Amino acid sequence: MEKKGILLVVSGFSGAGKGTLMKELLRRHDNYALSVSATTRAPREGEEEGREYFFKTREEFEQMIAKGQLIEYASYVGNYYGTPRAYVEEQLFKGRDVVLEIEIQGARKVKERFPDTVLLFVSPPSAKELRRRLTERGTESREVIENRLKRAVEEAQGIEDYDYFVINDDLNACVEHVHQIVQCERSRTGRSREQIQSIREELKTFSK
Amino acid sequence: MEKKGILLVVSGFSGAGKGTLMKELLRRHDNYALSVSATTRAPREGEEEGREYFFKTREEFEQMIAKGQLIEYASYVGNYYGTPRAYVEEQLFKGRDVVLEIEIQGARKVKERFPDTVLLFVSPPSAKELRRRLTERGTESREVIENRLKRAVEEAQGIEDYDYFVINDDLNACVEHVHQIVQCERSRTGRSREQIQSIREELKTFSK
Numbered sequence: 001m002e003k004k005g006i007l008l009v010v011s012g013f014s015g016a017g018k019g020t021l022m023k024e025l026l027r028r029h030d031n032y033a034l035s036v037s038a039t040t041r042a043p044r045e046g047e048e049e050g051r052e053y054f055f056k057t058r059e060e061f062e063q064m065i066a067k068g069q070l071i072e073y074a075s076y077v078g079n080y081y082g083t084p085r086a087y088v089e090e091q092l093f094k095g096r097d098v099v100l101e102i103e104i105q106g107a108r109k110v111k112e113r114f115p116d117t118v119l120l121f122v123s124p125p126s127a128k129e130l131r132r133r134l135t136e137r138g139t140e141s142r143e144v145i146e147n148r149l150k151r152a153v154e155e156a157q158g159i160e161d162y163d164y165f166v167i168n169d170d171l172n173a174c175v176e177h178v179h180q181i182v183q184c185e186r187s188r189t190g191r192s193r194e195q196i197q198s199i200r201e202e203l204k205t206f207s208k
Numbered sequence: 209m210e211k212k213g214i215l216l217v218v219s220g221f222s223g224a225g226k227g228t229l230m231k232e233l234l235r236r237h238d239n240y241a242l243s244v245s246a247t248t249r250a251p252r253e254g255e256e257e258g259r260e261y262f263f264k265t266r267e268e269f270e271q272m273i274a275k276g277q278l279i280e281y282a283s284y285v286g287n288y289y290g291t292p293r294a295y296v297e298e299q300l301f302k303g304r305d306v307v308l309e310i311e312i313q314g315a316r317k318v319k320e321r322f323p324d325t326v327l328l329f330v331s332p333p334s335a336k337e338l339r340r341r342l343t344e345r346g347t348e349s350r351e352v353i354e355n356r357l358k359r360a361v362e363e364a365q366g367i368e369d370y371d372y373f374v375i376n377d378d379l380n381a382c383v384e385h386v387h388q389i390v391q392c393e394r395s396r397t398g399r400s401r402e403q404i405q406s407i408r409e410e411l412k413t414f415s416k
Contacts, residue, residue, distance in 0.1 A: 202335035
């Protein structure tokens with residue numbers, strides 16, 4: 001009666017610290033598997049096939065779409081990005097918890113296909129802090145920062161579609177909180193159907 | 209923007225260890241308040257007004273019903289049992305998490321009135337273990353034990369109405385797990401509306 005793993009979708013404002021959060025979650029705890037996206041965009045320096053992305057030609061990607069091999073996909077600045085289905089299903093079946101970083105449209109699609117998915121939105125403690133983090137990187141132009149803030153306004157519209165709204169103030173605390181959310185989700189009645197049914201059957205044999 | 213507390217309803221088979229579980233939860237963690245029921249049954253030896261129950265006359269109890277002062281009530285073996293509304297609301301408003309031990313009909317009524325309530329069903333790891341615990345007490349007759357097991361069969365029918373199904377195998381682990389469930393519930397999007405709205409408004413002022 002081994003339980004299936006939990007599919008955890010992480011979204012959040014650019015600058016919320018999703019990347020570090022997920023990296024730490026996987027480094028500290030054994031049971032997670034990171035879903036790697038497929039994309040048609042060219043690899044950047046230092047990126048490795050199967051680590052950052054599975055790099056595909058447009059033709060290959062469109063074949064994956066046609067064959068239903070992607071849980072969700074989207075087109076962004078002329079390139080495709082998508083989540084390969086096989087890896088996610090394999091890992092969940094093995095009982096591993098799969099972490100997936102995508103934005104809101106993708107998150108909604110995943111939840112439609114896998115209603116048990118846990119959707120988590122990560123936010124800095126305040127919008128001011130978000131701006132500070134974006135500015136402090138120092139690598140982005142003023143224009144890029146302003147675009148990210150504008151995008152954040154749009155993203156903020158959809159937060160209610162998520163199950164959890166997690167504040168990333170202290171990284172350490174946030175990683176453990178997210179890990180706990182996954183542990184607590186395991187005890188949801190909807191995920192314990194077999195266990196409940198088994199106790200129910202056993203009880204009946206006693207009261208005969 | 210202090211958050212309201214969480215109302216936690218605990219139900220479970222007789223012999224699941226609910227009582228000890230809740231006692232430990234309150235002893236170890238500060239933020240909980242235990243809701244004390246009102247009843248028309250006579251106090252037993254050692255029971256104190258306001259600790260085990262608020263003891264009421266039938267007339268007083270029926271007045272409480274008439275005035276809407278009870279969140280839920282039921283009649284059991286000729287006596288009324290109910291949950292006084294004022295205490296629960298006061299504590300929640302102060303940000304304390306209120307724990308309430310009632311059975312399934314009551315749990316359903318509470319969830320109707322307070323849809324944010326977290327319903328938790330506690331179970332031993334197996335029906336065999338439940339029978340063992342009931343038998344080991346040594347204080348109950350064979351007939352009482354059999355009645356409890358029969359009752360357990362009925363109770364088991366309603367488990368899907370609960371949010372969480374928690375196995376009480378190791379008391380220590382179970383107390384901390386339940387505490388974590390309450391902590392994780394705090395991050396539910398539905399409980400974070402004000403926080404989300406506040407970040408949303410703040411973001412808008414930036415992108416103007």
